[in-house]
Amino acid sequence: MRTYLRNPAFWLILPSLLLPLLIIAYPIFDVFRASTHYVTRLGMIKGFIGLENFIDLFQDPIFIESLIRTIWWTIFVVGGTQLIAIPVALILSEDFWGRGVVRVIIMLPWAMSLAMSAIVWKWTFNGQFGMLNYLLENFGILDKPFVWLALAENAFMIEIFVGIIVSIPFTVTILLGGLSSIPRDIYEAAEVDGATGLQRFTRLTLPLLKPFINIALVLNIIYVFNSFPIIWVMTRGGPNNGTHILITYIYQRAFEFGKIGQGAAGSVVMLIILLTFSIVYLTIMREKKS
Amino acid sequence: MAAITINNVNKFFGSTQVLYNNTFEIGDGEFVVLVGPSGCGKTTLLRMIAGLETISSGEIQIGGKVVNDLRPRDRGIAMVFQSYALYPHLSVYDNIGFSQSLKKIDKPTIQSKVEKVADTLNIRNFLQRRPRQLSGGQRQRVAMGRAIIRDPKAFLFDEPLSNLDAALRLQMRTEIKALHLRLKSTSVYVTHDQIEAMTMADRIVVMREGKIEQIGPPLELYDEPVNTFVAKFIGSPPINYFEGVIDKKNDQIRLKTVDGIIFPIPPGYELETGLRVIYGIRPQFLLLDSSGQGIDATVKVIEPTGAETLIFAQMGSEEICLQLMQRPSLKPGDTFRFTPDIQHAHLFDPQTQQRIKAE
Amino acid sequence: MTARTKRSIIFWAVLSPLLITILLPYAVMVTTAVKPREEIFAAEVTWFGSEIRWENFVEMWVENNYGSAIYSSLYVSIGSTLLTLLIAIPASYALSRFQFRGKGVYRQFLLITQMISPIVLIVGLFRVLVTLNLVNNLNGLIISNSAFSLAFAIWMLQSYFSTIPIEVEEASWIDGATRFQSLKKIFLPLAVPSLVVTSVFTFINSWNEFLLSMTLLVTESKYPLPLKISIMAQGMYNLEWHHVMAATFLATIPVAIVFAWLQNHLVRGLSLGAVK
Numbered sequence: 001m002r003t004y005l006r007n008p009a010f011w012l013i014l015p016s017l018l019l020p021l022l023i024i025a026y027p028i029f030d031v032f033r034a035s036t037h038y039v040t041r042l043g044m045i046k047g048f049i050g051l052e053n054f055i056d057l058f059q060d061p062i063f064i065e066s067l068i069r070t071i072w073w074t075i076f077v078v079g080g081t082q083l084i085a086i087p088v089a090l091i092l093s094e095d096f097w098g099r100g101v102v103r104v105i106i107m108l109p110w111a112m113s114l115a116m117s118a119i120v121w122k123w124t125f126n127g128q129f130g131m132l133n134y135l136l137e138n139f140g141i142l143d144k145p146f147v148w149l150a151l152a153e154n155a156f157m158i159e160i161f162v163g164i165i166v167s168i169p170f171t172v173t174i175l176l177g178g179l180s181s182i183p184r185d186i187y188e189a190a191e192v193d194g195a196t197g198l199q200r201f202t203r204l205t206l207p208l209l210k211p212f213i214n215i216a217l218v219l220n221i222i223y224v225f226n227s228f229p230i231i232w233v234m235t236r237g238g239p240n241n242g243t244h245i246l247i248t249y250i251y252q253r254a255f256e257f258g259k260i261g262q263g264a265a266g267s268v269v270m271l272i273i274l275l276t277f278s279i280v281y282l283t284i285m286r287e288k289k290s
Numbered sequence: 291m292a293a294i295t296i297n298n299v300n301k302f303f304g305s306t307q308v309l310y311n312n313t314f315e316i317g318d319g320e321f322v323v324l325v326g327p328s329g330c331g332k333t334t335l336l337r338m339i340a341g342l343e344t345i346s347s348g349e350i351q352i353g354g355k356v357v358n359d360l361r362p363r364d365r366g367i368a369m370v371f372q373s374y375a376l377y378p379h380l381s382v383y384d385n386i387g388f389s390q391s392l393k394k395i396d397k398p399t400i401q402s403k404v405e406k407v408a409d410t411l412n413i414r415n416f417l418q419r420r421p422r423q424l425s426g427g428q429r430q431r432v433a434m435g436r437a438i439i440r441d442p443k444a445f446l447f448d449e450p451l452s453n454l455d456a457a458l459r460l461q462m463r464t465e466i467k468a469l470h471l472r473l474k475s476t477s478v479y480v481t482h483d484q485i486e487a488m489t490m491a492d493r494i495v496v497m498r499e500g501k502i503e504q505i506g507p508p509l510e511l512y513d514e515p516v517n518t519f520v521a522k523f524i525g526s527p528p529i530n531y532f533e534g535v536i537d538k539k540n541d542q543i544r545l546k547t548v549d550g551i552i553f554p555i556p557p558g559y560e561l562e563t564g565l566r567v568i569y570g571i572r573p574q575f576l577l578l579d580s581s582g583q584g585i586d587a588t589v590k591v592i593e594p595t596g597a598e599t600l601i602f603a604q605m606g607s608e609e610i611c612l613q614l615m616q617r618p619s620l621k622p623g624d625t626f627r628f629t630p631d632i633q634h635a636h637l638f639d640p641q642t643q644q645r646i647k648a649e
Numbered sequence: 650m651t652a653r654t655k656r657s658i659i660f661w662a663v664l665s666p667l668l669i670t671i672l673l674p675y676a677v678m679v680t681t682a683v684k685p686r687e688e689i690f691a692a693e694v695t696w697f698g699s700e701i702r703w704e705n706f707v708e709m710w711v712e713n714n715y716g717s718a719i720y721s722s723l724y725v726s727i728g729s730t731l732l733t734l735l736i737a738i739p740a741s742y743a744l745s746r747f748q749f750r751g752k753g754v755y756r757q758f759l760l761i762t763q764m765i766s767p768i769v770l771i772v773g774l775f776r777v778l779v780t781l782n783l784v785n786n787l788n789g790l791i792i793s794n795s796a797f798s799l800a801f802a803i804w805m806l807q808s809y810f811s812t813i814p815i816e817v818e819e820a821s822w823i824d825g826a827t828r829f830q831s832l833k834k835i836f837l838p839l840a841v842p843s844l845v846v847t848s849v850f851t852f853i854n855s856w857n858e859f860l861l862s863m864t865l866l867v868t869e870s871k872y873p874l875p876l877k878i879s880i881m882a883q884g885m886y887n888l889e890w891h892h893v894m895a896a897t898f899l900a901t902i903p904v905a906i907v908f909a910w911l912q913n914h915l916v917r918g919l920s921l922g923a924v925k
Contacts, residue, residue, distance in 0.1 A: 009747035012739035013755060016799055019736060020762045023796035027773030028765070034772060042779070084667065091664060097657035104909045105668050108675070111908035113857030115875040116897050119882045120674040123681065123890055131677045165670060219764070226766040229859045233879055247768050254772055255864060264772045271769055278764075342819050363825040375816035379838050388834075389824035436824065 028271065034264035041258040053265035062241045063249060063266070069156070070225065070245040077163035077224045081171050082217065084164065089175035090205075110169035118233035121162050125149055152242025155235045159243060162230050167223070171216045178212030179205075218281060222274060246270055291476045292353030292366070292443035293318045294339060299348035301334055301500075308334055309500045312348070316444075321470050321477045325487040326497035326523070332480045333448055335497075339478060340446050341365050353443050368437035369446040372453065374429045376421040376436075382408075383417040386435045407435045410469075427458045434469070444476040451486065463489060484524050488512070496520050513634075518643045521570050521636060527600060531570040532608045533640060536561045545569050549606030551585055556632045558648030567646065568638040573600070573613035575631040584627030589620050678901070681894035682706070702891075706899070709892035715899075717870045718877040722856055722900075725787050725873055729794035729855040730848050733802050736795065737847070741806035746815060763800035767793065767861055775864055785867045793865075794855045801854075802847050809843030846914040853904055874900040 035053055038046045057063045092103055109117060124131050125148040136142040149155045182205065190200050228247050231237060237244035237252060244252075246266065254263025294316040301309035309331045316322045324332040337343040339350055341362035350357055357365050377385050383404055384391075390400045408414040411431040421429055430450060437445055450466075451459045467490050470477055481487055487494045488508045496503040496511065496519075504516045508524075515521035521529045534545040534553065543561055545553040553569055561567070578584075587603040587610060594600075594617065601612040601620065612628060620626060637646040683701040709715060744752070767774060774793065775784070783789030813836065821831040859875045866872055872880065878900060882893045 007747070007749050009743040009749045012743035012747075015736040016740035016803060017755075017758070019792070019796045020758075020799060022777070023774065023793055024762050024765055024770065027770040027777050030773035030776055031770060034776065045776075088664065088667065091660050094656065094660070096653060096660050098661070102661075102664060102668065104912065105671055107909065107912045108671055108905060110912075111853065111905040112901050113859060113875040115859040115879050116857075116901060117674065119878060119893065120678050120897060122882065123894065124674060124677045126890075129890070131673070131680075168667075222764050223766065226768045228768050229875075233882070251768075251771065251860075251864075260772060260775075267769050267772050274764075274769070340823060342822075362819070362822045363827070367823065369820070369823050371816045371820060373814060373816055375814065375820040377817060377821070377835055388821070388826075392825045392830060436820070440824070 031264045031267045031271070034261060035268045036265075037261055039260035039264065041260065049261070053261045054269075057262055057265050057269070062244065065241070066244040066246050066249040067269075069243075070247075073156075073160065073163070073227075073245050074221055074225050076160045077167060077227075078217065078220045080160070080164040081167040081220060082213070085168050085171035085175060085216070086209075086213070088168065089172045089179060092172065092176060093179040106172055107169045109166045112166075114166060114227075114229040115233050117166055118162060118230045121158070122149070122234045125158055149235060150239065152235075152239055155239070156243045159231050159234055162234070163224060163227060166230070167220055170223075171220060174212055174216045174219075175209065178209050182208050214285075221277065225270075225274065291318050291474060293320075293351075294353075294444055294476065294478065295349075295351040296335070296339075297349040297351070299335070299338065299350060300346050301331070301338065301343065302346045307500065309338075309346075312500075312502055314495060314502065314505050316476060316478060319474045319476055321467070321479065321490060321492045322495060323479045323481060323487040323491035323493075324495045324497060325481055325484055326503075328482060329499070330497040331500040332482075332495075332497050336446055336448055336478060336480045339444075340367055340369050366443040367446055368440050368442035368444075369448065370430075370433045370437055370450045372449040374421075374433040374450075374453075376429060376432055378421055381418050381420060382413065382424070382432050382435075385421070385432055386439055388436070389440050403439055404435075407439045410438070411435050426454050427462060430454070430462060434466070438469075438473070442475075444478065445470075447477065447479040449481050451481070451483075459486075466490065485526060488524065494524075496523060514645070515636070516645055518568060518570065518638050518645075521638070521645070525572060527573050527611050527613060529570050529572050529636075530576070530610045531568050531638070532610075534567060534569055536563050536565040536567060538563045547606060547608065549608070551606050553585070553630060553635075554632045555637070556635050556648065559637065559646070561637075561646075566640050568640050568643075570636040570638060571630050571634060573611040575634040576610065576612045576628045577631060578612075578614065578616075578618060579627040579629045582627070584629045586625060586627055589622050589624045589626065591622060592620060678894045678898050681891055682898045683895075684891055686889070686891050705891050705895045709889075709895045712889075713877065713881060713892065713896065714870060715877070715896060718872055718874045721787060721871055722873040725790045725794065725858075725862075726852045726855040728788070728791035729798060730851045732791055732795040733798045733851045734844065734848060737799055737802040737806055738844070740799075741803050741810050744803065744807045745810040759800040759803060762797070763804075767797055771860065771864055774861075778865060784865055785871065786865075787871060789865050790858075790861055790873075793861050794858055798851045798854055802851055805847045805850070806840075806843055809846075810840060813839050842914075846911055849907060849911055853908060856904060 034045060036048060036050055038049050040046060088106060092099065092106070112120075126133075128147075130148070132148070133142065133146060136146075148158060186204060187200055190204060195203065226247055227245075228251065231243055231245060231248050232251070235243045237248045241249070247270065250263050250266035250270070253259045253266065296312050296314050296316075299309060299312045300307065312335060324335060326332050334343060338345050339352075341357065341360060345358050352365055352367065377388065380388065386407060387400045387404045390403060395403075404417070405414065408417055411434060413428060413431050413435065416424060416428060416432075421432065424432065433450070447466075451462055454462060463486060469475075470490075479486075479490060491508055493505060493507055494511055495505045498519055504511055504520045506514075511520060511524050515524065518531065521531070532547055534547040536555075537544050537546040537552070542554075543559065543563070544555050545567065547553065547569075555561075585605065587605040589601055589603050590609070591602040592599065593602070597615075599614045599617055601614065601618075603610055603612065603626075618626075638644065639646055680697060682705060683703065684697075684705075685700060685702045686705075688699065743749075744756075778784050778789045778793070781789070783792070817839075818831050818836060821835045822828070826834065856873075857875060858873075859879070862873050862876045863879075866876070869877075869880070874896075878893060878896045881896060882888065
């Protein structure tokens with residue numbers, strides 16, 4: 001312990017340990033605690049009620065629906081993002097006219113607040129006055145305005161679409177970083193060795209890119225699983241609770257219906273899912289290494 | 291200028307010991323080279339003199355003062371780093387003058403000092419450039435200028451020539467030595483290149499795995515290596531050496547190699563028959579023999595360097611190297627005969643690796 | 650036609666659906682923001698209005714107390730950035746310069762905080778801030794934003810700091826500089842580009858933050874921009890979309906410009922640190 005105190009490095013990193021402990025670590029513990037108690041609207045913990053909050057949640061059909069929908073949400077958004085981001089990154093790593101411009105445009109969604117992106121897309125998809133309807137009518141694809149966000153299934157798909165768009169910049173950035181770390185000369189060596197373009201891609205690029213695809217996958221799964229603003233702003237979980245994912249439903253129950261204890265329980269469920277995912281992922285990674 | 295004393299210095303990194311009881315002195319105005327293979331601790335020792343590494347135990351004195359607890363800036367030394375470590379965001383002028391500006395010396399004085407140093411090193415024309423605009427040799431000079439302007443008690447060099455190409459290395463070697471002679475500066479120079487050590491040093495400290503193997507003037511190390519490591523490390527091409535057994539014929543002791551080849555032994559040794567020894571002789575002391583009496587060998591590779599010819603040959607099961615001033619008409623595969631100039635042969639104990647001294 | 654030109658055409662063709670999709674909201678935002686109100690809700694919807702009504706911006710500002718939202722956003726974003734830098738710079742310096750036991754654990758700790766989003770913790774975080782009496786207080790937001798930005802800032806700063814060779818600092822110590830002088834005259838000037846980049850991204854992250862603001866703030870006058878605009882965009886009827894778009898425009902465009910300018914630094918910084 002004494003050697004820690006004497007090492008100047010300790011004092012330098014101390015604040016960066018304390019702040020997250022306060023804002024991140026303690027609330028985790030607190031969420032677990034609150035989930036087994038009755039909590040008032042104002043956040044005061046009252047009585048211990050065991051697993052009652054959890055039971056209430058799992059007996060709530062909307063909660064179960066939200067849980068399942070969250071899984072679909074994650075799969076579609078992350079999958080769609082990866083499918084688009086990989087070719088985009090590959091293209092951006094090649095030299096061509098206007099590459100810088102394309103790069104800037106692809107990055108733009110990152111600059112906008114998720115909430116505001118959602119608002120603008122909501123307006124674009126507006127049933128009566130939205131731009132999209134106008135464009136589609138103009139091109140003859142529609143003959144009358146379509147109320148996109150009226151039905152939950154449609155709204156959900158649109159939200160998935162928006163989720164993909166806003167996740168692309170981050171994923172492309174990571175993949176570009178990975179591509180830039182691949183030395184150029186191994187491609188030349190492979191060409192001399194007789195490898196075709198496709199072979200160079202499958203045998204050199206893909207395997208070397210794999211760690212980056214993995215990191216992007218993991219981080220995206222975590223971010224998307226937790227993604228709140230898009231669904232909340234566009235449909236607020238409706239219509240008819242038809243677009244709720246776990247986090248939006250939990251939030252609504254906690255802060256709009258005042259059931260903070262249940263909100264805590266739902267958060268615990270989410271944390272456990274994330275933790276399980278991380279453990280499974282790390283185990284698979286460790287096995288791969290050996 | 292000041293003398294430097296290293297007294298029983300040990301260094302630990304965590305629980306790993308990297309320097310063992312190093313003790314030696316560097317005289318005022320002396321150019322001492324620390325040389326040895328990678329990892330031998332020479333750079334660590336240099337950094338401990340500079341104050342960039344702590345001293346685990348023992349004492350280092352600069353100019354008679356114990357500096358163990360002094361920070362680098364209070365030790366009065368200057369250092370030239372292997373990567374030069376120039377300040378990338380400052381001009382050459384500001385790089386050199388940095389130390390002076392810290393001491394709050396007035397601008398005109400700084401200017402005259404910087405210009406004087408720049409003239410000495412022939413870099414007056416680049417004073418306004420940034421390091422990234424300079425070539426390797428120019429950067430090296432700036433690094434030296436930065437050291438010189440401080441008029442330090444001693445100069446420390448950490449492999450300053452490793453990043454230069456061969457031709458430049460040769461040139462800078464001479465320049466550094468000339469500068470040393472002119473400034474009469476105490477210098478500690480670290481390198482892994484034994485040629486640099488031989489050509490530049492007043493005395494050489496040969497190190498291996500944290501221990502000092504031998505200290506002495508270059509020629510002393512060359513002619514009288516204390517063990518096989520020093521004998522092999524110093525000198526290029528390296529010394530020939532092979533094992534053999536002491537044999538006696540007609541009251542003359544001689545060496546018999548594993549293949550039964552007989553090597554004469556210089557006079558003055560009292561050794562028992564059957565004793566195993568290592569025979570060492572430098573390539574230039576193996577002479578071509580035309581009288582028919584020599585030792586047989588077969589040419590493997592010939593390297594003509596212009597001024598001399600190196601012959602790598604197979605003698606029985608051993609490989610040997612001859613360094614000849616002539617240009618013999620030999621080709622790979624040819625056999626020839628040679629004799630050793632036994633005045634310059636060394637014998638080493640295979641157990642201790644130490645050189646066996648003649649009585 | 651050179652190979653490069655051919656390539657360029659193909660690439661642009663392939664990417665154009667994506668590019669159009671990304672630019673569409675910006676186009677919608679801009680055109681709606683300057684359209685006269687009547688024409689937005691008209692029976693015939695058109696792309697461009699009959700005129701450019703800059704007055705929309707002024708109306709929007711006044712009617713919605715936009716100024717207070719800008720003030721809140723600026724206050725929180727600048728505060729978060731400063732606090733984050735204050736904590737991250739020493740930590741990054743320590744990571745790139747010092748050896749200490751538990752370095753790996755520390756790094757993993759940071760990685761984990763990066764993976765836990767405020768959203769999952771919101772219930773617990775809310776209670777913590779209630780206890781600290783920081784609810785409905787912009788300072789509560791500053792502290793929270795900083796905590797969640799720390800890992801990213803340390804990651805970026807540390808990878809840049811490691812490219813500054815320590816020999817340059819050592820040379821300055823030998824030249825006579827104290828630790829402090831060396832940091833001020835040698836290290837900091839060389840670190841400035843990375844500080845700028847990191848501050849900009851921390852600022853943008855805080856500027857765009859939504860959930861924490863929504864949960865922690867009650868007084869509408871304290872709402873930062875994303876929250877204020879989402880309030881403006883609620884409700885099914887009588888939505889002043891031209892105002893909403895004007896508000897979004899003002900909140901987004903300056904940030905987008907700065908982001909566009911600096912985004913390749915982000916790629917470099919992340920790729921330096923992402924190779925693990």
